[in-house]
Structures are given as C-alpha cells and as structure tokens.
Amino acid sequence: MKNKKILIVDDEENIRILFKEELEDEGYAVDLASNGFEAIEKVKNNSYDLVVLDIKIPGIDGIQTLNEIKKINTNQPVILCSAYGEFRQDFSSWASDAYVVKSADTKELKQTIAKILTQNG
C-alpha cells in the first residue's frame, strides 16, 4: 500500500483536507484538485494510482472529467465519490471503477481504495 499516489478531486476544501489526512494516515501520497480542469491537468502531468472524483464539481461536471481522464489514460482507476447516493448503481456505465457515498466514516472509502489498488497490483 505504501507509496501509492492518489488524487482527490473535490470542490470543498475541508473535505479535501479530511480525505487527504485520512489517506495519508493510511500511508498514501495524496494530491489535490478542486475542479475538473485542474484534475485533468494533474492527470496529464502526473501518474496517479487512483483518482477519487466528486460528481458535482464546478466547471465541467464529474462524468465529463471522468471521460477526459479515461481518454488520457484508459486504465486510470477512478472512484466516484459523491454526497449524492442516487447514482450508486450507475458507476460502471460511466467507466468508473467504484462509487462511494461520502461519509464522515471513511472506512468504506479506504476499503474501496485498498481493494482497487490491490486489484491493479
């Protein structure tokens, strides 16, 4: 699990900080982006083992961002993470690898990340 690099995309600063600290505690290297354009730029210029992407973000929406990221790197693992649980079932139709509903309890997020990272070696 060590030395894995994760990009967190969320427009709320406190969420970014919370997730960053929680994941850093797990030993991940965490990078941050606050909107879709920034995320796409970062993916282009860096290599991440995983992207955690909010759906509702300013500028271009989460699904567009997801598509752009996949255009850059088809194999880039992406977890959709939203406060909104409505589309929990639809993540695969959007080429994302998982869908996590945002929660103060970060256990599900951490488990999902760990699972995807092990799958991808």
Added chain:
Amino acid sequence: MKTIQLLGEIIEISNSNLEINSRMQAILNIISHRMEFEEVLVFKLDKDKRLTCSYANEKSRLYPIVNKYRCHIGEGVIGTVAQKRVPQYFNHNDIPPRFGCIFFNELDDVMYNYRSFAFIPVSDDSFLYGVLVVISRSMEGIKDNDKILLAIIAREIGGLLKTNDLLINSKKRISELVTLSELGKILTTNLEPQTILKNTVFTIAKALNAVFASINIDWPIPKMECHRFVYGNLNGSLAEIVEDCEKQAIQQKKTITYEYYNDNNDLQVKKIYSLYSSPILTKNKAIGVLTIGFLKPGKNFYQNEDMLYITTTITNYIANGLENILLSTKLKEVIKELNETQKRVIEQEKFKSLGEMMANIAHEIKNPLVVIGGFTKRLAKKVNLSQTENRYANIIVSEVARLESILNDVLNYVKEPPPILDECNINACIEDILYLFTSDGSWEGIKITKDLDPSLPLILCDVQQMKQVFINMILNSFEAMNGKGEITIQTKNIADDENHPQIMISISDTGGGIDPTIIENIFNPFFTTKEKGTGLGLAISNKIVKNIGGRIEIENIVGKGVTFKIYLPVNKNKNNGEV
C-alpha cells in the same frame, strides 16, 4: 211560528261545523220539505262570471240535467235575475220562461208538472253570489209570505257562500304559502341538485294534489345525464304532450295551459288532464320548465285561472333558487378544479425542484456533516483525550452518523427497483401533465400539439416517476424556447416487433436544439448549461426509463429544435387491454 222555527233551523245549520256542501244540502232540503217545493236549486256565480247549478235539494230531478250548463249573466231568466238582482216569479199562466240559458223543451219531461217558479238573487249589500230557484206544482203561484221568507233565506245562503268563498280563498292562500315555504326550505338545503329537484317536484305535486309534477332542466348539470325530474306518472302519450307544452311555454315565455283527453286505453278509464307548463325564467333566459298535471274532475279546489297564477308563482319562486343551486354547483365544480390545479401546480413545483432539493441537501448539509464527523474522529484518535472527552467525541460521531443515514434515505430518490409498479395509461398521464402546464399563464406563448395514439397499451411503470420524466423533458423544452414556440407530443404503439412490443413517446420543441459539442453530456448528473439548473433532470429521467427496460433517443436539429424519443417495453403477459 212555523216561519220562525224554519228560519231558526236554517241559521243553526248554516252556523254549524258541517262541510259547505252538507250545509247547503240540508238547508235546501228543509226549504223543499217545509215549504213544499219540488225543486230548490242554487246557481252559483263562479270566477268566470258564469252561473252553474252547484247545489240542490236531495230529491231534485232537475239538478242532474241542469248542472251541466253554465249561463252568462244577463242570459235567460237566471242571468237576468243575477244581473238586475230583482226576484222574478212565474205561475202556469205565464209564458214558459227560458230557464237560464236552457230551453224548456229540453226539460219537458221534468217540467211538465211544474207550475210555480221563483228566481231570487243570492246577494248581500254589495256582492251577488248566485241565484236561488224554487219550483212547485202548486197552481197558485208563489205566495207573498213565501216570497218574503225566500228573500230572507236567500240572504242567509248569500252569507254562507260568502264565508265559504273567504274560507276557500284563505285555504288556498295558506296552501300556497305552505307550498312556497316548503319549496324555500328545499331550495336552501345543501343537497345535491338532483335531490333538490326531486324534492321540489314531489312537494309541488303533493301540495297541489296534482297527478304529476315535472321539471325539465335546460342547463348542464355536472355528472348528470337525465335532465327531467318527475313525481307521479308521466309516460306514453302524456309525456309527449308534456314535451309539446314545455316547448310552447318556453317559446311564449309564459305559463300555458292545455287540456288533454287520454282515450288511448279502454273507454272505462278515459281521462282528462289539465296541464300547466311554466318556463323557469332567470334574467329572461329559461333554465327549464315546470309542468303540473291534474286529473279532471280532481280533488284540487283550484280553478283554471288560479292554476295559471299558482304555477306562475311557483316557477317564479323556484327560478332564483334553482339558478343559485345550478350556479353554485357549477361554482363548486370550478372551485374543485381550481383546487386540483393548484394542488397539481404545487406538485409540479415539487417535482421540478426535487432534484435540486436533493442535490442541495446533499451538498449544503451533507458535506459539512462529513467534515464535522470526520474531524471529530481524527481529533479523538490524534489527541490523548480523557475518558469524558472521548465520550463527548463519540457522541458527536454517532449523531453525525445518524443524520447521515437519515439524509441517505431522503437523497436516494429514484430507488431501484421502482417502488410502485402499476399498469399506467401513458396518454392519460400526458394529458394530466399538459393540463397542469397549460393552466399556467407563462405558457401562453407556447403552442402545444398532441398526437396521442388511442391504441396505446398500458405500460407497467411507476406513474409518478413516469410523470417526472415527462415533466423534466417538457420543462426543458419550455426553458429552451424562451416563452415562445411549439411543443409537439406524440405517442405511438409500435407493436410490429412481435418479440419486443414497445411504445414510443416523443417530445419535440422549437427551442434551437442542443450544441453538438455538449450533447453527449446532457444525461450526466449535474450537467447543466443553465444558471439555475441543477443538471439532474435528464440524468434522473434516464435512470427512471432504464429501470423499466426502456431507452431514450435524441434527434437534434441544431438551430431548430430537439426531439426526445422515449421507448418503453410493453409487458406482454400482463396486458392485452388497450387504453
């Protein structure tokens, strides 16, 4: 002595409690018996100023013959006596007089033996009530004593007839008042108009002793096919006659009367009806006709003139009440419709903002909640907290978790599988929605064209969710057209594919279409080009349609407009019935 005794008896009878007919009969019998007259008759002046033989002594042989005739004032002996109010006497030497309008030769058989005649006006100081006629076989003519006595008796009879007229009038008046007050009561109840009308005809028929009463309403009453309300028997040829009368009454705008001889059946029950039809007029528009029918001779004590007057009074009386009732029923309908519309508009607002509301709650409440809970946990983990402090932190964390789970329930709106699946009439569903939109003023500039396939089968879906799909799409079209343009909604039964029967609902607009560079994103949640848009409309619609095995296609003509086509599968096992 005999005379005084006779007068005493007559006065006693006339003051008794007996019925007028019995009192008259008794008086005339006494005259006949004590004064030895074979015939004692009273010709009564009726409302039409005609004289009719109304009362006679019991043994009278003339009565059955003369009671058929009515004579005018001034006509014949009776008419002349009535006119001049001077008695006339005849004996066998006189030329046989005309007996009223009746010629003696008609009465030859009976009159043959009669020799003395007296015709005495029945009147008081101001009014004439009739003529008293006495006849005997005596060859001596009427004796002078008897003439005086008869004059006194005639006055007494006059008094009797007068009080009786008054009594009948007041009875009539009372009965009218009772009828009107009954009707008033009925017309001000809160009952259904049907019930009120039925009660009205019942009361009228009962109060007037009519064989039937009918009201034919010429006014649209909601939820009611039959517009005629009848109490009593009204069928066959009589019904046809009544319809004719109604037409005439409406045409002439006044109460009309008609005598109808019903001799269709066996002659034994040959019936004569007098009918009165009166238009129910409000501000000169007839809202219906009241018709009352009597059998002749009937039990009612009303004369023709009275009946015309009474029927008119009753119709005038009920006209306003009925109009109010009919108007208020209409008003009630309108209010009900308004309420429904209002409810629907509120629902529409709810539908429209539901997506927004959910997203807003998710982000406005849930994100801070996650932050609070998340950092509290971190706090508890990082710092060495005392037992108490640790307990506090745990309380915060668990309360946050509780709030989160409540939010998750609320936020997960389009559940899978759809909660209430039912056979749904898509056409009706669309009509409902269009009704709700078109009743909104801001839709004035939008022309809506419907082309709904009547052979559309029922579709298994959640009606509320389907409505939400249509509302989202129609609202998108509306929003794309800036208040002016055309929306076309079509439904079609595409039954040709045996294995996959389906229906298609298309919604087209003239809103300029969608920029091709963004078209692939429009189903993304939170994709919006609108300042106040949430971007959930199409995402959720798409989800709903997919949930029941359908799909959405887009035909986009840039610069012109968009057509959204929704394909829904027809559940073959469950429904064969057409809409």
